[in-house]
Amino acid sequence: xxxxxxxxxxxxxxxxxxxxxxxxxxxxxxxxxxxxxxxxxxxxxxxxxxxxxxxxxxxxxxxxxxxxxxxxxxxxxxxxxxxxxxxxxxxxxxxxxxxxxxxxxxxxxxxxxxxxxxxxxxxxxxxxxxxxxxxxxxxxxxxxxxxxxxxxxxxxxxxxxxxxxxxxxxxxxxxxxxxxxxxxxxxxxxxxxxxxxxxxxxxxxxxxxxxxxxxxxxxxxxxxxxxxxxxxxxxxxxxxxxxxxxxxxxxxxxxx
Numbered sequence: 539x540x541x542x543x544x545x546x547x548x549x550x551x552x553x554x555x556x557x558x559x560x561x562x563x564x565x566x567x568x569x570x571x572x573x574x575x576x577x578x579x580x581x582x583x584x585x586x587x588x589x590x591x592x593x594x595x596x597x598x599x600x601x602x603x604x605x606x607x608x609x610x611x612x613x614x615x616x617x618x619x620x621x622x623x624x625x626x627x628x629x630x631x632x633x634x635x636x637x638x639x640x641x642x643x644x645x646x647x648x649x650x651x652x653x654x655x656x657x658x659x660x661x662x663x664x665x666x667x668x669x670x671x672x673x674x675x676x677x678x679x680x681x682x683x684x685x686x687x688x689x690x691x692x693x694x695x696x697x698x699x700x701x702x703x704x705x706x707x708x709x710x711x712x713x714x715x716x717x718x719x720x721x722x723x724x725x726x727x728x729x730x731x732x733x734x735x736x737x738x739x740x741x742x743x744x745x746x747x748x749x750x751x752x753x754x755x756x757x758x759x760x761x762x763x764x765x766x767x768x769x770x771x772x773x774x775x776x777x778x779x780x781x782x783x784x785x786x787x788x789x790x791x792x793x794x
Contacts, residue, residue: 559593560600566591567601571610571621572779581611581619609776626681628773631782633726633758635710640681646707650676653695660692663757664765673698675706678742685743686777690770697766712758715766724761730754730780733772743774750775 567587570576582590587598602619605611612622629639637644651674658668666672675691675698691711693701700718701711716722733753740747751772758767 556594556597556600559591559597560604563587563591563593563597563601564604567605568608568610571605572625576621579621580617581621583618625777625779626686627779627781629782630728630730630780631784633712633723635712636679636681636687637710638712642682644686644710645680645683646709647678647680648675648706649678650674651702651706653699656692660768663768664692664694666694671695673701675701675711677706681777684777686774688739688742688772692768693766711767719760719766722761723766724759724763726756726758728754728756732775735772739772743772745774745776752778752780754780 567581571581581587581602584595584598584602587593587601588595591598602611606613610622610625611619613619626640628636632639653671654674655669656664656666656672660666660672661668661670664672673691673693673695675689675693677689677691678685679687679689692698693711693715697715697719701714704714704718706714712723731753733751735743735745735747735749735751737747739751740749743751745751752775754769754771754773756767756769756771757765758769759765
């Protein structure tokens with residue numbers, strides 16, 4: 539393994555603390571672990587890591603402890619430090635449902651499905667009048683039978699109500715929307731931030747209260763621009779990684 543980074547104890551004349559070097563080292567190793575770039579899933583020995591990164595054995599131990607607390611590695615006697623169960627990679631550079639972006643099967647547990655009066659904030663985002671009926675869905679989603687996310691979805695009643703007769707346990711909403719409307723989905727506005735698991739979400743996702751979650755807020759529009767799907771998705775931080783490819787648009791494309 540070659541992380542292609544040497545961590546010097548001095549940067550721009552400022553001596554780094556051991557904790558700083560451990561954090562920097564963990565950031566490099568995290569990507570190696572999550573991308574499956576380890577030889578048979580086993581990290582090099584502590585002396586090898588210390589030599590590779592130019593740090594002390596104590597710094598190596600601190601870096602590994604950071605990764606262990608994240609659930610990314612574990613120590614197996616007689617084997618060494620190995621990658622734990624890998625995280626799922628969720629693409630965010632294309633508008634896709636969870637089942638479309640993950641490599642394995644996704645199972646949905648439908649917890650709530652019905653019509654409710656739209657709260658003002660929801661109505662505003664969907665271009666509706668407050669109090670209009672909207673279809674409200676709440677699903678717990680599993681990958682390899684592990685709870686992965688808790689999805690809260692609002693849709694205008696005319697496009698959402700037909701979904702209630704569909705296979706919401708086995709299908710992504712995105713695919714069903716395109717089939718039922720006869721239109722393609724166009725764009726989505728997304729906001730991604732870290733939140734702590736409240737007691738209710740923690741129980742549903744089977745994590746400790748206060749555990750880190752990734753909250754994805756997404757407003758999806760049909761190709762004509764109409765907003766049809768407002769989602770608030772809580773992902774388990776220990777089981778998912780958001781990944782995408784972006785580019786810097788040339789100025790002439792922005793202002794032709």
